[in-house]
């Protein structure tokens with residue numbers, strides 16, 4: 001093994017070991033019981049792709065690891081006919097993040113983390129107000145990092161790649177979430193491939209680090225930590241903001257530097273104009289409402 005690979009593995013393991021340092025173990029009761037047999041296709045695919053058979057079989061035999069329909073229901077929005085509001089307008093924003101109280105919290109976050117934010121801004125050329133806005137919108141400055149077991153949400157979504165499982169989940173869905181079968185199938189197949197890739201990245205991190213995979217929670221989509229990074233982004237874009245040798249996305253310093261790096265890598269530059277900035281934020285979250293909200297928060301924090 002050459003030095004570079006050794007170093008990479010070392011960083012990988014150390015990073016992953018501490019990745020969830022701030023995580024408090026909690027199994028999400030709202031994920032509900034499910035049929036772990038419906039995860040068989042995922043288990044078998046992982047083994048076929050070279051993951052250690054014993055490790056994977058042991059993982060998927062644990063009672064906590066289960067097919068969790070409620071975890072992935074949100075990937076299939078309610079139909080408009082049931083009274084769901086129409087899509088947001090071109091000017092809509094998430095108003096709860098623009099209240100005086102929310103902006104005051106953001107100002108306090110800047111005050112508390114001024115040194116780290118300034119260092120990140122200087123090093124990556126990403127405005128500290130934007131970094132702050134992202135952390136506010138993603139998790140309320142770490143207050144809501146998600147309670148869905150990541151292994152269950154990613155495995156369940158990935159399992160929809162199997163035709164029988166796809167049909168089984170369709171039968172579980174309430175009527176108001178059932179669009180046409182064709183729409184459902186197309187979306188399920190596409191999302192399952194995405195989830196399988198994220199699942200592998202998640203397992204790579206967790207298995208190498210020796211952490212208990214089933215204890216790690218995140219968003220319903222499997223995003224982790226204060227900045228809600230997907231597993232595939234953690235090692236490629238995560239950064240060690242406090243130089244302690246670990247990337248811990250539940251640590252504010254690391255979260256700040258990781259967001260700054262993500263934005264730099266997505267094309268953010270100091271003095272960027274609004275349209276380009278908007279497109280960079282879309283690379284963090286594809287919602288126009290999200291991007292407008294983040295930039296408006298940053299605007300209201302100007303000069304802070």
Ligand SMILES: [Ca+2]
Nearest residue numbers: 240242244246
């Ligand atoms: Ca660190």
